[in-house]
Amino acid sequence: VLKDISLTVEKGEVLGIIGPSGSGKSTLLRCATDLEKPDSGEIHYEGTFGLVFQNFNLFPHYSVMKNITDAPLRVQKRKKDEVYQEARELLAKMGLSDKEQAYPYQLSGGQQQRVSIARALAMNPDILFFDEPTSALDPELTGEILRVIKGLAMEHMTMVIVTHEMNFAKQVSDRIIFMDQGYIEVEGKPEDVFGSSNARIREFLGKFREP
Numbered sequence: 001v002l003k004d005i006s007l008t009v010e011k012g013e014v015l016g017i018i019g020p021s022g023s024g025k026s027t028l029l030r031c032a033t034d035l036e037k038p039d040s041g042e043i044h045y046e047g048t049f050g051l052v053f054q055n056f057n058l059f060p061h062y063s064v065m066k067n068i069t070d071a072p073l074r075v076q077k078r079k080k081d082e083v084y085q086e087a088r089e090l091l092a093k094m095g096l097s098d099k100e101q102a103y104p105y106q107l108s109g110g111q112q113q114r115v116s117i118a119r120a121l122a123m124n125p126d127i128l129f130f131d132e133p134t135s136a137l138d139p140e141l142t143g144e145i146l147r148v149i150k151g152l153a154m155e156h157m158t159m160v161i162v163t164h165e166m167n168f169a170k171q172v173s174d175r176i177i178f179m180d181q182g183y184i185e186v187e188g189k190p191e192d193v194f195g196s197s198n199a200r201i202r203e204f205l206g207k208f209r210e211p
Contacts, residue, residue: 001027002038003182009127011046012156014149016163016173016190020204023179025162029131032160047126054132056112058104058119064091065100068119076123083122090118094148110141114148127158134165146172166208170194178204 002024009015017025030036032043033051058067068087072078091097094114104112113133120128133149134142142165149172152159163169169176169190176193178186178201186196194205 001182002031005041005182005184007177007184009158009160011126011158014153014157014159014161014172014174016161016169016176017179018163018166018169018176018193018204019179019185024182025179026131028179029129029160029162033129045127048123049127049129050120050123050125052113052116052120052128052130052133055136056104056109056116058112058116060104062103063100064096064102064104064107064115067104067115068122071119072122087118087122090121093151094118108141109137110144113137113141113145117145117148117152127160128152130159130161130163132162132164134163134168142168166194166205180204 005024005028017028019025027036031038033049059070062070065084065087068090069083072083072086073080088097088100091100094117096111096114096118099107099111099115104115107115113136117133130149134145137145146168149159149161153172161169161172173190175188176190177184178193178196178198180200186193186198186201188196193201196202
């Protein structure tokens with residue numbers, strides 16, 4: 001699925017990954033986050049990573065607070081007071097201070113995705129991966145998540161974002177890679193990628209510009 005991929009993400013960088021369905025974007029992300037085992041090659045990390053899923057993947061029987069605090073308490077064995085304080089700070093950052101005792105079914109899609117971002121951040125990752133973070137949301141809620149991710153970018157959070165939202169990728173990314181048939185076809189700054197003369201990316205982007 002992936003062919004001759006070589007990629008480095010710098011500390012504090014936001015990398016956007018775009019391309020048609022079946023181009024290998026999600027497979028690349030799954031390999032990078034150890035959900036898939038590559039047949040060959042190497043992946044090196046300096047630190048830890050977190051993953052924000054397309055469909056939120058919150059535990060439906062847990063409150064918002066328990067969704068955020070469960071892994072730091074159970075996996076990292078951190079102190080309860082410290083974890084709860086950090087969780088409340090994250091909820092405040094996400095604009096969800098009044099939702100800590102709510103359950104996922106009581107939240108909008110945008111609120112659920114913000115909880116899932118808070119849950120990932122609660123593990124204090126060095127790099128955060130997003131798998132289509134806005135694809136399950138309507139345009140208004142997409143704006144909510146864009147603002148959150150922009151805020152994280154301003155705090156120099158290292159992020160890798162797979163997305164079909166071209167404006168989203170253009171606005172939030174420091175660098176973009178365009179994938180097609182398992183290869184990285186084009187790589188560069190957003191203005192260079194979106195202004196590329198590469199025939200395949202022009203064809204791909206043209207579909208987003210059609211009325």
